[in-house]
Amino acid sequence: MSPVLSFNDVRIRFRGDNAAHAAAAVDGVSIHLVKGEIFGIVGESGSGKSTLANAAMGLLPSSVEVSGSITVNGREMIGLGPDELRHMRGSEISMIFQDASASLDPTWSVGEQIAETVRAHRPVARGEARARAIELMGEVGIPDAAARYNDAPHRFSGGMRQRIVIAAALANNPQILIADEPTTALDVTIQAQVLKLIDALRRNHGTTVALITHDLGVVAQVCDRVGVMYRGRLLEVGNAREVFANPTHPYTRALLAANPAWAKRGSRLPVVPAEWSVETPDFANAGGTT
Amino acid sequence: MSDLLRVQNMRKTFVTGGPPWKRQRLVAVNDVSLSVPRGETLGLVGESGSGKSTLGRCILGLVPPDSGSVVFDGIEVTNLSGRALSEFRRRVQPVFQDPFGSLDPRWSVGRSVREALDVFRIGTPADREKRVLELFDRVGLDPALVHRMPASLSGGQRQRVAIAAALASEPELIVADEPVSALDMSVQAQILNLFMDLQQDLGLATIFVTHDLGVVEHVSHRVAVMYHGTLVEVGDTDQVMNRPQHDYTRTLLAAVPTLAPPTVQGGTHAQGQH
Amino acid sequence: MSGRAIMARSATPSGRRPMSASTRYILAGGAILAVLGIAAAAAPLIAPYDPESMAVREVMGVPSLLHPFGSDVLGRDVLSRVIYGLRASLLISISAVAASLVVAIPAGVLAGYFGRWVDSLISRTLDMILVLPAMLLAITLIAILGPGSVVAAIAIAVIYLPILARVMRTSTLVVTRNEYVEGSRARGAGHLRVLMTHVIPNALGPVIVQASVLSAFAMQLEAGLSFLGLGTQPPTPSLGGMLSDGRDVLTQAPWVEIFPGLAIVVAVLGFSFLGEGLRRAFDPRGVAE
Numbered sequence: 001m002s003p004v005l006s007f008n009d010v011r012i013r014f015r016g017d018n019a020a021h022a023a024a025a026v027d028g029v030s031i032h033l034v035k036g037e038i039f040g041i042v043g044e045s046g047s048g049k050s051t052l053a054n055a056a057m058g059l060l061p062s063s064v065e066v067s068g069s070i071t072v073n074g075r076e077m078i079g080l081g082p083d084e085l086r087h088m089r090g091s092e093i094s095m096i097f098q099d100a101s102a103s104l105d106p107t108w109s110v111g112e113q114i115a116e117t118v119r120a121h122r123p124v125a126r127g128e129a130r131a132r133a134i135e136l137m138g139e140v141g142i143p144d145a146a147a148r149y150n151d152a153p154h155r156f157s158g159g160m161r162q163r164i165v166i167a168a169a170l171a172n173n174p175q176i177l178i179a180d181e182p183t184t185a186l187d188v189t190i191q192a193q194v195l196k197l198i199d200a201l202r203r204n205h206g207t208t209v210a211l212i213t214h215d216l217g218v219v220a221q222v223c224d225r226v227g228v229m230y231r232g233r234l235l236e237v238g239n240a241r242e243v244f245a246n247p248t249h250p251y252t253r254a255l256l257a258a259n260p261a262w263a264k265r266g267s268r269l270p271v272v273p274a275e276w277s278v279e280t281p282d283f284a285n286a287g288g289t290t
Numbered sequence: 291m292s293d294l295l296r297v298q299n300m301r302k303t304f305v306t307g308g309p310p311w312k313r314q315r316l317v318a319v320n321d322v323s324l325s326v327p328r329g330e331t332l333g334l335v336g337e338s339g340s341g342k343s344t345l346g347r348c349i350l351g352l353v354p355p356d357s358g359s360v361v362f363d364g365i366e367v368t369n370l371s372g373r374a375l376s377e378f379r380r381r382v383q384p385v386f387q388d389p390f391g392s393l394d395p396r397w398s399v400g401r402s403v404r405e406a407l408d409v410f411r412i413g414t415p416a417d418r419e420k421r422v423l424e425l426f427d428r429v430g431l432d433p434a435l436v437h438r439m440p441a442s443l444s445g446g447q448r449q450r451v452a453i454a455a456a457l458a459s460e461p462e463l464i465v466a467d468e469p470v471s472a473l474d475m476s477v478q479a480q481i482l483n484l485f486m487d488l489q490q491d492l493g494l495a496t497i498f499v500t501h502d503l504g505v506v507e508h509v510s511h512r513v514a515v516m517y518h519g520t521l522v523e524v525g526d527t528d529q530v531m532n533r534p535q536h537d538y539t540r541t542l543l544a545a546v547p548t549l550a551p552p553t554v555q556g557g558t559h560a561q562g563q564h
Numbered sequence: 565m566s567g568r569a570i571m572a573r574s575a576t577p578s579g580r581r582p583m584s585a586s587t588r589y590i591l592a593g594g595a596i597l598a599v600l601g602i603a604a605a606a607a608p609l610i611a612p613y614d615p616e617s618m619a620v621r622e623v624m625g626v627p628s629l630l631h632p633f634g635s636d637v638l639g640r641d642v643l644s645r646v647i648y649g650l651r652a653s654l655l656i657s658i659s660a661v662a663a664s665l666v667v668a669i670p671a672g673v674l675a676g677y678f679g680r681w682v683d684s685l686i687s688r689t690l691d692m693i694l695v696l697p698a699m700l701l702a703i704t705l706i707a708i709l710g711p712g713s714v715v716a717a718i719a720i721a722v723i724y725l726p727i728l729a730r731v732m733r734t735s736t737l738v739v740t741r742n743e744y745v746e747g748s749r750a751r752g753a754g755h756l757r758v759l760m761t762h763v764i765p766n767a768l769g770p771v772i773v774q775a776s777v778l779s780a781f782a783m784q785l786e787a788g789l790s791f792l793g794l795g796t797q798p799p800t801p802s803l804g805g806m807l808s809d810g811r812d813v814l815t816q817a818p819w820v821e822i823f824p825g826l827a828i829v830v831a832v833l834g835f836s837f838l839g840e841g842l843r844r845a846f847d848p849r850g851v852a853e
Contacts, residue, residue, distance in 0.1 A: 044474040045445075158338075187337035187501065192545040214475065217504075217547030258479035261504035261548065265527065268483050269508070272476035279444040279477060350750050379752040386743040394744045394762050402744070406751040452747075459751065 002074070003032035004208045005056065005093070005176050010068040012051055012060070012232075026052050027232035028068070035175070036206040038198070040223035040240060042213055044255075044278045047229040049212045053178045056210075057095050058085040072176060091121050094169040098181035100161035103168075104153040110164045111137065111149030117171040136167040140197055159190035163197065170201070177201070180212045195222050216259060220244055228252045230276065251276040293325040294495050295349065295463055300358030302344055318344040319355070320519040326463065331489060331496040333510030333527065335503060335542070341519040346465045346499045350384050351375070362463070380410050383456040387468035389448035393440040399451045400426075400436030406458040425454040429484060446477035453484065457492075464488075467499045482509060503546050507531050515539050589841025593776075596834030600827075604651035613641035615648040615801045624817040634819035636809060642820060645801040646827050652802045654831065656713050656795070657782030660720035661775050668725050669764070669771065672732025677740055677755075677763060687733070690726035698723045698785070706794045713802075716795040720782050731774045735767040742766075769846035773839055780835035787828055803828050 012026035026048040033039045043049040054060050056070050058077055070077045072093050080088065089095075097103055104113060114133035118124060124132070130149070137145035140163040153161055162182060169177060179198065183191035199222050201207045211223060219226050219240055226240040228249065236249040247253040254272040256262065263269050302319040306312075318341045326332045336342040347353040349360055351367060360367050367378050383406075386392040393402050400422050407418040423433045429450040440448055449469065456464055466485070470478040486509060488494055500506055506513055506527075513530040515523045515538065523536040534540045603610060612631075619639035627634040633642035675686040693701070702719035709715045739745065740763060748758050783803075789795035790804025798805060803824045810821030 044476060188503070188547075189337065189541060189545040192547075195547075215547070216475070221547040255475055258476055259504065260479070260482060260508035261546075263508060265508055266486065268486065269479035271480055271483065277476060278474050279446050347746075352746055352749055376752050379750060382750075384747060384750045386747065388743055392743040392747055394742075394748075394766065396765055405748060405753070409748075409752040409757065455747070455751070 002034075003071075004035050004073060005033040005210065006069070006071045007031045007052065007056070008069040008071070010052065010055065010066070010070060012048070012055055012067075013065045015063050015065070025232045026055070029229070029232075029234045031227055031234065031237065033176070033208050033210060035208055036202055037224045038202055038209040038211055038222050040211045040213060040219035040226040041229060042216060042219055042226060043229035044214060046231060046278055048232040049229050050180055052229075053095065053180050053210065053212050056178060057089060057093065059095075087121075090117065090169075090174060091172045092174055093176040093178065094172075094174040095178040095180065096162070096165050096169050096182050098184045100158065100165045100185070101153060103165045104161060106153055108152070109150045110153055110156065111151075114164070114168045114171055117168045121172045132171070133167075136170060137164070140164070140167045140170075141193070142167075157190075159186050159194060162186065162194055166194075166197065166201075170205075170207075173205070174207070176208045176210070178210045178212070181214070182211070183218060184213070184215070191218070192221075198222060216244070216256065217261070228255075231278075292328060294328045294363060295326040295497075296323075296359075296361045297325070297345075297349065298323045298359045298361070300345065300348060300355050300360070302341075302348055302353065302355045317341075317519045319348065322358075322516075322519075322521045324514055324521060324524055326495050326497060328462070328495055329489070329493040330511045331485075331498055331509055333506035333513040334497055334499045334516065335501065335506050335513060336516035337501060337542075339518070340516040342499050342516045343467050345516070346384075346467050346497060349497065350382060350465050351378065352384075376410065380406070380459040381461050382463045382465065383459060383461040385449075385452055385456050385464060385466040385469045387471050389445045389452060389472060390440075392452045393448055393455075395440055397440075398437050399440055399443065399448075402440075402451060403436075403455045403458055405455060410459055412459065421458065422454075425457055428457065428488075429454045430480075444477075445473055446480060449473060449477075449481055450484065453481075453488075457488070461494070463495045463497070465497045465499070468501070469498075470505060471500065471502065478505075485509060503531075503543065515542065584844075586841045586844035589837045589844065591841075593834050593837030593839070593841055596830060597838060600650060600831055600834060601654065603647055604654050607647045607651045611641075611644035611647045613644045615640060615644040616799045624813060624820070626817075627819055633823040634817065636806075636817070636820045637813055642806075642823050645806055646803070646823050649801040649803040649806055649824055650827050650831065652713060652796050652800065653783055653786050653790075653804070653828070656717045656786045657720065657779055660717040660782050660786075661724060661779050663717065663721040664724040664728050664778075665771070665775055667721075668728035669732050669768075671725075672729040672734075672771070673736050673759060673764060673767065675729070676733040676736025676767075677759060683733070686729070690729050693722060694726040699788070702785070702789060703792075703794065706789070711794045711797060713796045713800075716786055716789045719789070720785050723785070724778050724782070727778065728771055728774060732767065732771045735770045736763060739763050739767045769842075773842045773846055776835055776842055777839035780832040780839065783828055783831050783835065 008030050010026055010029045014025060029052060041049045055066050056077060058080060060066060066078050072088060104110065111133050114136055115129040118129040118132050134145045134149055142148060142160060142163060156164065183194050186194060195218065198209055202209055213219060223240045225238065226243050227237045228235045230251050236243060236247065236252050243252065244256065247256055254270065254276060257270040258272055260269060300319055300322045304316050304318055306314045306316060322345060334342050344353065348355045355368060362378060362382065370378055393399060403422045403425055404418050407413065407421060413421065422436060426433045426436060431447060431450050470481050473481060482505065485496065489496060498506065498509055510527045512525065513527050514521055515530065517538045523530060523534065523539050530539060534543060617640065622635045622639040624637060625631055625635040631641050631643065633646060635641055671686050675683040701723055705719040705722065706715050745758060745762055748762055786795055787804030787807065790802040791808045796802035796805055806824035807821060814821050
C-alpha cells in the first residue's frame with residue numbers, strides 16, 4: 001500500500017540558531033502513514049512533534065528552513081505556493097489543535113463557520129452548505145444539530161467545541177487529519193468520547209489520522225502505530241502494542257516506566273536518565289539571561 | 291489517629307459576572323466534609339468545574355467559605371485574624387500548578403523561597419540565607435541557582451523552587467493544586483518522587499488536588515472524588531480505585547486511557563515501512 | 565549612533581547582541597528630552613537675552629547672528645523666549661502627568677486588586693471625569709479657578725487621571741491573577757505587603773508607558789490652553805502663547821510662529837519615542853521588533 005502522508009528525511013531549522021530553537025527543530029525524520037491508520041506521534045516538550053505537523057500543513061513561517069520531502073497523496077508539500085497550499089488544506093489534509101475555542105470565531109455561529117469552510121473549497125449554494133454543515137455536526141455527535149446551527153461557540157462545552165472543530169476540518173472530506181494534542185485540554189471523560197469519535201472517522205471514512213500527543217495513554221487507546229520523538233529525532237517506530245510491550249529504545253523504556261499508572265503505588269518512579277532529559281542545563285539556560 | 295485537618299459541611303458559592311439580571315449563583319463546593327490525618331496524603335480528584343480547586347483554596351484560607359468549618363489541629367480557622375491567622379498560614383502552605391505563574395518574574399528564585407521566612411520573621415537574615423540553601427538542596431536544586439531569575443529555569447526546576455518556597459516555613463500540611471499537570475512526563479516523575487520523599491522524611495500531610503487518576507493512585511493514601519461541587523466518594527486508594535462505589539467514580543475510571551494494549555479493531559497495520 | 569555602525573552589527577550576528585529597537589527608541593527619545601530638559605533647566609544661563617525685554621528697533625527682526633531665531637512683534641528675542649517657553653511647557657506637562665500618576669496608581673491598584681465595591685466606587689467616579697470632553701473639562705476648571713500655569717497643570721492632571729488609573733487597574737487585574745500573588749498571601753504576607761512587593765512592581769510597566777505617551781499630549785494640551793490664553797499668562801513666555809502671538813504676523817514674520825512650533829514638535833517627538841521604546845521594552849511577547 002502506498003503511503004498517503006509521507007515524511008522523508010525531513011529537517012527543520014529555525015533561523016537564529018540558539019539552543020532553544022535547536023531543541024525545537026526536526027532532525028531527519030521519516031514517517032509513512034498508510035490509508036486508514038491512526039499514527040501516534042509522541043514526545044515531550046522540544047521533541048519537534050508539533051513542528052513536524054505544522055510543516056505538513058505548510059503552516060511554518062517562511063523564515064524556517066524545511067528540507068527533505070513531505071508528500072500528501074504523492075504530491076510534494078514543501079515549496080508549494082500559498083494558493084496551492086490553501087487548496088490542499090481542507091480538501092486533502094486538515095488539522096485540528098489543542099485549543100478548540102481559539103480555532104472558532106466567537107462572534108459567528110458554529111454552523112455558519114462549518115458552512116463557510118464547505119463553501120471555501122466548493123462552489124455550493126448556501127442552502128446546500130448549511131445542510132452539509134448540519135450533517136457534519138450530526139456526524140461528530142452534536143445532539144439536535146439543526147437546532148444548534150445558529151448557536152455561538154461559547155454556548156458549547158469544551159468537548160462539544162472540539163467536535164465542532166473536527167466537523168469543520170472534515171467539511172471537504174480530507175483524507176488526512178492531523179490532530180495536535182486534540183484532547184489535552186479536555187476532561188478524561190470527554191477525552192474518551194473525542195478519541196472514540198476520531199476512531200469512528202477512521203473506520204467510517206478511511207481517514208488517515210496523525211495524532212500528536214504527549215500522552216502515552218491516548219496513544220495506547222486509539223493508535224495503530226506510534227513514533228516516539230525526542231529533540232527532533234524519531235527514536236522508534238512500530239506497532240503501538242509492540243512498542244509499549246517491548247520498547248527497544250532506552251528513552252521509550254524510561255518514559256513508559258516513569259508513568260505512575262504503571263508503577264507500584266507509593267514506590268519511587270524510575271526517573272528518565274539525565275542524558276534523555278528534556279531539561280538539560282543548556283536547555284534551561286536557553287531562556288536567556290535577559 | 292488524630293486528624294490534622296477536618297472540613298465539615300463546607301459550602302462555597304460564586305456569583306457569575308455580567309449584567310445584574312443575568313447573574314447566577316454557582317455552587318462550587320456543596321456540603322463537603324473530609325479529614326486528613328497527620329502525615330497522610332489525600333488525593334482530591336475531579337474534572338474541571340468539580341470544585342476541587344475551590345475547596346483547596348478555602349482550606350488554605352485564601353477564599354472564605356459561605357458556611358461550614360475548617361478545623362486545623364483542633365482550632366477553627368475559618369474566621370481567624372491577626373497573629374492566629376499568621377500562625378495558621380505558616381503551618382499550611384500551597385503549591386500551585388503553573389510553574390510560570392507561581393514565581394514572581396522580578397524576584398530571584400532565592401528571594402521567592404525566602405519570602406515566607408521574611409514575612410514570618412523566622413531567624414536572623416543570615417539564618418534565612420542558610421536555610422534557603424538547605425531548602426534548595428532538600429528539593430534537589432543546585433544551590434548555585436539561588437540568584438537566578440525564574441525565566442532562566444526550566445519548568446521542573448521552577449516547580450522545585452515553588453515546593454522549596456512552600457517548605458520554608460516548615461508547614462504540616464501542603465495543599466498542592468495540580469502540581470505536576472503542566473510538566474513533561476519525565477519531569478513529572480521526578481516531582482512526584484520529591485513529593486513522596488518529603489512526605490516520608492518530613493511527615494507532611496498533603497492534599498493533592500488533580501484531575502489525573504494515575505497520579506492520584508500513585509501518591510495517595512486515600513482518595514476523595516468530587517463531582518459538580520459534591521464529594522461523591524472518599525476512601526482508601528485501593529478501595530476507590532478497585533472497588534468504586536459511586537457511578538461517577540466508575541465512569542471516571544473507565545475513561546482513563548490505560549497503557550494496556552488497545553483492543554483489536556478493524557484492519558491492523560502491523561509493520562510500517564521504515 | 566551612526567547608521568554604519570548599526571549595519572555592521574547586524575551583519576555579524578555572532579558578535580555582540582545588536583541593539584534592540586526598543587533600546588534605540590528609548591535612547592533617541594531620552595537624548596531629545598535630555599537636551600531640551602537641560603536647555604530648559606539652564607534657561608537663565610543659556611538664553612542670550614531677557615525673554616521679556618522689548619526692543620522697539622528690533623520689532624519683527626529677521627533671524628540674524630544676534631537673534632538666531634529673529635525677534636517678535638514687541639522686539640523680544642525669539643530664541644530666548646523659546647527656551648523659557650520650553651521650560652514652562654515641560655514643567656507644566658511633566659508635573660501634570662506626575663500629579664496624575666500620584667493619584668492614578670493607588671486608585672487603579674486598589675480597584676484592580678480588591679475588586680467588588682472598591683472597584684465599582686473608584687471606576688464609576690473616574691467614569692464621570694471620562695465622559696466630559698478634555699478641552700471642555702479644562703476650560704470649565706479654569707473658569708472656576710482662574711487662568712494660570714498651575715491651574716493648567718491641574719486641569720491636565722484631572723483629564724489624565726481616569727486614563728492612567730484605568731491602565732493601572734487593568735494591569736493590576738492581570739498581575740493579581742498570577743499564582744505568586746495568592747502564594748504570597750498564603751506565605752503570610754498582608755495585603756499591603758503583597759501590593760508593594762509583588763503587585764505594583766509587576767503592574768507598573770504599562771502605566772509608565774502610557775504616562776510617557778501622555779506627556780507628549782500634555783505638551784500639546786498645554787500649548788493649546790496657552791494659545792487660548794487660559795494657560796501661562798503673559799508676559800511670561802510659553803510655547804502656546806507664542807504661537808498665539810505669532811499668528812497675526814504669520815505672513816510678515818513667520819519665524820515668530822515657526823520656532824516655538826518646532827520646539828513643540830521636537831518635544832512631542834521625544835516623549836513619543838520614549839513611550840514607544842518603553843512600550844516595546846515592556847511588551848511581554850517581545851514581538852514588536
